[in-house]
Amino acid sequence: MTSSTSSVVRTRFAPSPTGYLHLGGARTALFSWAFARHHQGVFVLRIEDTDLERSTPEAVQAILDSMEWLGMQPDEGPFYQMQRMERYREVIAQMLKDGTAYHCYSSPAEVEAMREKARAAGLKPRYDGTWRPEAGKTLPPVPADRQPVVRFKNPADGATSWNDLIKGPISFDNSELDDLIIARPDGTPTYNFCVVVDDWDMQITHVLRGDDHVNNTPRQINILRALGAALPEYGHVPMILGPDGEKLSKRHGAVNVMEYDSDGYLPEAMINYLARLGWSHGNDELFTREQLVEWFDTRHLTKSAAQWDPKKLNWVNAHYIKHSSNEDLAARVAPRIRQRQGDPDAVDLAAVMGLLKDRADTLNQLADGAMLFCGVYAPADAELLAEHLDDAARALLADFAQKAQALPDWTSEALDAQIKSLLADHGVKMPKLGIPLRLVVTGQKQTPSLGPVLALLGRERVLERLAAT
Numbered sequence: 113m114t115s116s117t118s119s120v121v122r123t124r125f126a127p128s129p130t131g132y133l134h135l136g137g138a139r140t141a142l143f144s145w146a147f148a149r150h151h152q153g154v155f156v157l158r159i160e161d162t163d164l165e166r167s168t169p170e171a172v173q174a175i176l177d178s179m180e181w182l183g184m185q186p187d188e189g190p191f192y193q194m195q196r197m198e199r200y201r202e203v204i205a206q207m208l209k210d211g212t213a214y215h216c217y218s219s220p221a222e223v224e225a226m227r228e229k230a231r232a233a234g235l236k237p238r239y240d241g242t243w244r245p246e247a248g249k250t251l252p253p254v255p256a257d258r259q260p261v262v263r264f265k266n267p268a269d270g271a272t273s274w275n276d277l278i279k280g281p282i283s284f285d286n287s288e289l290d291d292l293i294i295a296r297p298d299g300t301p302t303y304n305f306c307v308v309v310d311d312w313d314m315q316i317t318h319v320l321r322g323d324d325h326v327n328n329t330p331r332q333i334n335i336l337r338a339l340g341a342a343l344p345e346y347g348h349v350p351m352i353l354g355p356d357g358e359k360l361s362k363r364h365g366a367v368n369v370m371e372y373d374s375d376g377y378l379p380e381a382m383i384n385y386l387a388r389l390g391w392s393h394g395n396d397e398l399f400t401r402e403q404l405v406e407w408f409d410t411r412h413l414t415k416s417a418a419q420w421d422p423k424k425l426n427w428v429n430a431h432y433i434k435h436s437s438n439e440d441l442a443a444r445v446a447p448r449i450r451q452r453q454g455d456p457d458a459v460d461l462a463a464v465m466g467l468l469k470d471r472a473d474t475l476n477q478l479a480d481g482a483m484l485f486c487g488v489y490a491p492a493d494a495e496l497l498a499e500h501l502d503d504a505a506r507a508l509l510a511d512f513a514q515k516a517q518a519l520p521d522w523t524s525e526a527l528d529a530q531i532k533s534l535l536a537d538h539g540v541k542m543p544k545l546g547i548p549l550r551l552v553v554t555g556q557k558q559t560p561s562l563g564p565v566l567a568l569l570g571r572e573r574v575l576e577r578l579a580a581t
């Protein structure tokens with residue numbers, strides 16, 4: 113890997129594996145992924161695992177699982193920063209040689225005293241440059257028994273500016289930026305430094321990340337410049353707010369991406385919804401992954417924070433459910449039925465999906481609905497039965513059972529026609545038959561339309577339950 117500029121767009125997603133992948137991270141990943149795909153570029157996944165105390169293998173796995181679930185496979189990586197330590201040390205050694213970094217022997221207590229002094233003088237607290245080499249300056253004698261840190265020799269004056277892809281021009285005075293520690297006394301590189309070396313080595317052309325990193329960007333730009341590296345373009349994505357306008361957090365509901373999988377959301381719906389959270393294509397609310405890739409640009413990423421709207425997510429999910437094939441839904445819902453101790457093979461599950469899909473927001477609602485056919489039959493509440501199963505109702509059900517037994521075709525249409533003629537024969541309206549029939553056959557007072565429900569349950573189950581009444 114070298115620092116040569118390339119005309120190919122290369123983006124990266126660089127999560128720190130300190131927990132599950134949350135919605136904000138997934139959205140940042142999505143923007144980087146879509147941008148790379150739009151430009152036929154390369155999407156790199158980099159795991160920033162140098163914080164040994166907070167990084168866990170479970171969190172790495174959770175990130176990989178979430179990316180796979182959402183269909184955002186990287187073209188390169190995952191790369192792990194912990195496996196690149198040699199490279200960071202090599203660059204630090206080179207910078208010390210080039211004079212763009214220097215050893216600093218000030219102790220943490222001394223640095224704190226410098227900061228205190230600056231604060232007292234009404235200045236920005238900072239390292240005072242004691243060990244910063246300058247032409248004609250004599251450095252203090254090196255203290256014995258003290259391991260130095262390595263500091264980056266930040267430009268002393270001028271400003272560091274960039275034209276943010278989302279926020280527009282941003283500028284920091286270099287005098288505001290401390291000489292950043294790039295290696296600790298034990299030689300391990302620090303966070304901002306690893307990011308820089310990685311973005312350089314991985315030839316990243318566009319960095320899209322959360323705007324909590326805006327303050328890191330001028331430091332990273334200055335180090336990249338010192339290394340003679342090409343600068344990527346930067347775009348800082350505003351955060352996601354909860355429906356109440358506060359930063360999105362657990363108290364607004366699930367923030368772990370994989371929880372949306374368990375809750376019955378389709379990855380296509382999540383992608384569509386997340387993309388609209390801070391990006392727009394005219395008034396389009398619903399678009400496919402392919403359309404997102406075709407349309408994605410950074411110009412339509414919004415500067416203002418986006419607001420999480422669970423109702424809209426449900427609406428988007430309902431759309432994707434409605435437009436999925438019955439077979440596809442059956443395959444996705446079957447494991448959820450098993451989780452509910454039901455038997456997905458007890459019925460033509462695809463047909464059940466067809467019956468339920470127009471009114472479901474989630475796959476879990478479909479699974480709940482399908483339990484009517486796949487679960488263990490639980491007779492209705494005795495009180496409910498007593499209320500609705502009078503002599504007239506019993507007579508109706510007996511007649512229905514007799515005719516149903518003789519029905520040539522056990523289809524929804526034939527059953528509907530039979531119910532209709534029975535109502536006419538007895539001179540009663542639908543609820544008189546519908547409620548007791550549902551209660552006896554399904555154990556429930558409300559179900560989807562009777563014809564299809566009876567058809568899907570099958571003649572045997574229906575007649576058996578009627579006979580047991």
Ligand code: GLU
Binds near residue numbers: 126
């Ligand atoms: N590892 C950082 C995070 O998870 C992201 C760093 C970056 O994108 O530059 O917040």
